[in-house]
Amino acid sequence: MDNLVLEVKNVSAGYFERGYHEVLHNIDFNIKHGEIMGLVGESGTGKTTLTRVILGIIKPQSGQVIHYTKRPQIIFQDAYSSLNPCFNARWAVEEPLKIFGKYNSKERNRRVDQMLERVNLPRECWNMLPSELSGGQRQRVCIASALIRRPHFLIADEPVSALDVTIQAQILNLLRQLRDELDLSYLFISHDLNVVYQLCDRVLVMKDGAIVEQGTVKEVYNNPKHEYTKSLLAASV
Amino acid sequence: MKKAGLIITAIMLVLALVGAFWTPYSYTAVSYDRLQGPSAKHVLGTDNFGRDILSRIMKGMGTTMSIAFLTVAIGAFLGTLIGAVTGYYGGWVDRILMRFNDAVTAFPTFLLALLIVSIVGPGSKYSVVIALSLVFIPGFARVMRSEYAFLANRNFVISARLMGAGDARIMFRYLLPNTTRTLLPALTIGFNNAVLAEAGLSFLGIGVSPPDASLGYMLSESQSLIVSAPWYVLSVGLAIVLLVFGVGLIGEGSKADA
Numbered sequence: 447m448d449n450l451v452l453e454v455k456n457v458s459a460g461y462f463e464r465g466y467h468e469v470l471h472n473i474d475f476n477i478k479h480g481e482i483m484g485l486v487g488e489s490g491t492g493k494t495t496l497t498r499v500i501l502g503i504i505k506p507q508s509g510q511v512i513h514y515t516k517r518p519q520i521i522f523q524d525a526y527s528s529l530n531p532c533f534n535a536r537w538a539v540e541e542p543l544k545i546f547g548k549y550n551s552k553e554r555n556r557r558v559d560q561m562l563e564r565v566n567l568p569r570e571c572w573n574m575l576p577s578e579l580s581g582g583q584r585q586r587v588c589i590a591s592a593l594i595r596r597p598h599f600l601i602a603d604e605p606v607s608a609l610d611v612t613i614q615a616q617i618l619n620l621l622r623q624l625r626d627e628l629d630l631s632y633l634f635i636s637h638d639l640n641v642v643y644q645l646c647d648r649v650l651v652m653k654d655g656a657i658v659e660q661g662t663v664k665e666v667y668n669n670p671k672h673e674y675t676k677s678l679l680a681a682s683v
Numbered sequence: 684m685k686k687a688g689l690i691i692t693a694i695m696l697v698l699a700l701v702g703a704f705w706t707p708y709s710y711t712a713v714s715y716d717r718l719q720g721p722s723a724k725h726v727l728g729t730d731n732f733g734r735d736i737l738s739r740i741m742k743g744m745g746t747t748m749s750i751a752f753l754t755v756a757i758g759a760f761l762g763t764l765i766g767a768v769t770g771y772y773g774g775w776v777d778r779i780l781m782r783f784n785d786a787v788t789a790f791p792t793f794l795l796a797l798l799i800v801s802i803v804g805p806g807s808k809y810s811v812v813i814a815l816s817l818v819f820i821p822g823f824a825r826v827m828r829s830e831y832a833f834l835a836n837r838n839f840v841i842s843a844r845l846m847g848a849g850d851a852r853i854m855f856r857y858l859l860p861n862t863t864r865t866l867l868p869a870l871t872i873g874f875n876n877a878v879l880a881e882a883g884l885s886f887l888g889i890g891v892s893p894p895d896a897s898l899g900y901m902l903s904e905s906q907s908l909i910v911s912a913p914w915y916v917l918s919v920g921l922a923i924v925l926l927v928f929g930v931g932l933i934g935e936g937s938k939a940d941a
Binding site: 501503517518519520522524527528529530531532533541542545546588591592595 | 837838839841842843845846847848852857860861
């Protein structure tokens with residue numbers, strides 16, 4: 447069997463608000479080591495709920511989520527709300543190491559410098575507050591902060607949707623490069639099929655809380671089986 | 684605005700600090716110069732016992748300020764604690780503590796303070812502090828709760844939890860600095876309310892007891908002399924107004940900064 451980082455087995459989950467509302471129906475997939483798994487689907491289809499189930503914020507009603515790596519991390523579309531407005535970029539990257547508590551301040555600084563350089567954040571931005579950074583720079587800080595403890599699995603919840611196209615391309619390149627350098631696997635959520643096509647190895651197509659199609663990007667894009675996938679692809683051309 | 688507030692407050696603070704160690708006359712020394720108007724000898728005149736009013740204001744300013752400061756410190760500390768826990772966790776903790784909060788708030792502030800003072804025992808500075816700080820907790824709790832509820836679902840809080848940050852660390856290291864735009868004005872408004880509440884309690888005769896001086900107690904003494912010695916009530920009243928005005932300006936200024 448392949449090396450897996452994540453297995454989601456027949457998961458159903460939802461919210462309790464005056465009764466149970468099921469959002470996710472029988473979700474079943476896995477992510478292999480080093481793989482970038484795309485997740486597409488229109489808004490309101492349960493993509494964010496799925497990330498919350500994977501991260502353990504919401505307990506599944508049935509089925510199970512199995513992590514084969516420690517401490518999965520997440521980056522969000524809204525990089526501004528992902529950073530504490532009161533602290534600068536360096537702090538955001540150093541804090542996870544402080545919580546970890548295994549390194550002295552010299553070692554922490556070394557790792558933080560290294561990581562900030564790795565995500566190509568300009569040096570003059572290192573001591574800036576989130577409000578002083580551009581959208582792309584904020585996302586770089588978020589990525590650095592998520593990866594500083596060297597996780598092997600990262601959920602990227604629409605990480606480039608709020609950025610302009612040139613910055614999008616830079617961040618996508620960065621994510622691809624980091625995957626190779628840091629031995630990462632991603633669950634990459636997007637509603638932009640072109641972005642998924644560029645970046646991902648396999649793709650899940652989600653509609654109304656269920657996965658309607660999955661396969662390698664080439665298979666799904668060249669030979670879509672489900673009507674919904676066809677209509678998505680038709681709309682994106 | 685903030686600068687003017689800082690200057691006024693600094694003057695009041697210096698007056699109080701100097702008054703703690705040195706006053707032109709002893710604040711308890713009676714003399715035959717009763718009810719004299721302002722003069723070179725007694726800058727703000729004397730009261731009905733011939734005591735120097737400036738000396739008593741300097742002493743009373745310290746008493747009033749320390750009562751107000753302690754009250755706000757205790758009230759804000761406990762209120763923030765309750766607000767943080769209820770706003771951050773929500774759920775049943777929130778429901779229980781906030782209903783209790785509502786129940787306390789349902790009493791008129793002043794009556795509640797009166798009740799507590801009479802239970803603790805009147806006549807001391809500390810019973811006033813205990814009463815007022817207990818009365819002030821719900822207000823701070825409510826304000827801080829809404830701040831924490833607003834912040835609790837931010838993405839950076841989710842990320843912090845994934846990093847393994849504990850709830851206490853999230854509440855007080857990460858979120859507390861984000862509440863200053865609300866907390867600072869609340870502190871200055873609270874301070875002013877405490878000054879006025881102390882004045883009110885002492886005015887009713889359940890604040891500090893003679894021969895101690897506090898601004899509120901002096902105001903209640905001076906009211907019966909309002910015709911025969913108007914400088915007395917005016918100077919004490921002006922001291923209270925300046926103190927409240929200065930701190931209020933600081934609060935407004937820091938709100939404008941945020």
